[in-house]
Amino acid sequence: MADYTETSAVSLLRSTLIQTERLLVRWARNPITLLETLLIPCLLLVMLDIVVGGQIEKFTGEDALYGSVPMVALVGALSGAVAGGVLLGRERDSGLLARFWVLPVHRASGLVARILAEGCRILLGTLTVVLVGFGLGFRFHQGPLAALVFLxxxxxxxxxxxxxxxxxxxxxxxxxxxxxxxxxxxLMMFFSTGFVPLVAFPTWIQPVVRNQPMSVAVDTMRGLSDGGPIARPLLLTLAWSGAAIILFAVPAAIGYRRASRR
Incomplete structure (x- = not known):
């Protein structure tokens, strides 16, 4: 009966919620994670708007916020993921993952909880960046559905x-x-279409800049907020993200299991 309980869907749900709450509380109490997720992206957005926003608008005739807000939201998501990875390594080295492994919880709950916690962290960081962008003049012009996809x-x-x-x-x-x-x-940030317009880069590197993961994601979010092509950058964003998940999900799951059983 104990084995059935530990491997049931109810156990997975209960254990996942508990561990997700644990991760969110720990991240909220960690200054580095808060800096990487909230403060630094917002300061970066304000700095970009002050330093290069006006020059980009004179050069292109378009508001630079529709490139910088998406880019900063993406940078915040990536930076927070790195901070979470550092904390995961510390939990492994301290034996915390191994302690959770021997508890009567669902084996998959640890990894599922990290996915949910990451999603919550990214959503909070994105909303914070968008709110700061609103204060600077950023707006959604394509309707509520496009705004939801943007997030x-x-x-x-x-x-x-x-x-x-x-x-x-x-x-x-x-x-x-x-x-x-x-x-x-x-490198992805500085060589992206969110940092400066594509035409500002040398001709020989423009194909790389135009098709790299952050640029296509920025172009998708720009189209969803201010208008413009969406289909091509969205398909490339899905392709880049799907490829990363397909290539690294199994190694991550196997590695997490091995780290937990040490």
Missing amino acids: LIPMLFGLAFATIVTAVAVYSAKASLVEGITILTS
């Missing part, structure tokens, strides 16, 4: 990236390797 894009993009970070965190013995992923996120 879902960072969640999909961030969860796909979190899958990669989780796979690295459960196999890596050093948190510095997880934190090194921030170099990749910085």
